[in-house]
Amino acid sequence: MSLRRFLPDPFICALLATVLLASKLPCRGEAAQVFDGLTDAAIALLFFLHGAKLSRSAALAGLTNWRLHITVLISTFVLFPLMGFLLRPLLSPLVTPGLYVGVLFLCTLPSTVQSSIAFTSIARGNVSAAVCAASASSLIGILVTPLLVGVLLEAHGQGGMSWHAVESIVMQLLVPFVAGQATQRWIGGQVQRHKTLVGLVDRGSILLVVYTAFSAAVLEGLWRSTPLSVLGGLVVVDAVLLALVLLTTRYGSRALGFSREDEITIVFCGSKKSLASGIPMARVLFAAPTLxxxxxxxxxxxQIQLMACAVLARRYARKAETSSGQKSVDIAS
Structure with a gap:
């Protein structure tokens, strides 16, 4: 039973299967153009549904705890990018230059929503604050992530962000999201009631992007330039970044005087990076061969963050149960 927490979830397996399919049967020519059109439509639909699903009342709930939300945003959009950039001399030799651009992109992404809230709940943290913090991060990321990507890539010597990329972000991500928010009053309930369908669009659009991205990359010689030693180095890079952010958010929140419940929220919301937002954003920001x-x-x-946070959430929960039991004993005595 304890081994299950370390097993990849079904969606990760689907992602790996999609990468394998793209490696063996990459789409090319007219088929690639058809898949590109389907992918663009799926991304627009995904962000429309995200906008329709995000309840404004839920996003605004708990805003009075402004110190917590600012701390989460700083961790997500300041601490992570700084670590990725400052650790470049140490970590970049472990991977290829192209992969480290991907690491820098990862550092700019917003937090997850579902898993941040779920782990906060398991760990007995401040769930209402987690809903607000994760939702705000996801919303702000649509605008902030592309700006950070431009700054980091220019500092990395890769050139800034083009006007075409800005236009694509507005048309493919921001406009559908705003349209979803504008119609949330009328269709938000329907979207919430059909979570399975929304989940299929969510995962389906990501799988489409992964298939088209890896098809183009494979045709450009991705696996010839990425040996197993480099993949191992990438695991180390990702693990180091996650460990440093987890430690910083944990002990930093304590130094700032946050309660245990708020500490948990900051740790789980401030250390996550969203696959659901990141892959569609990468599709808009980067050229197909590099995706x-x-x-x-x-x-x-x-996958690393899911496994690490599952273990950490259970440790927090056990400490909460032990503390609760000790208080009960003290009261009884």
Missing amino acids: GTIVLPLMMFH
């Missing part, structure tokens, strides 16, 4: 290399660090990080 496979760009999203590979994020795919690995996603």
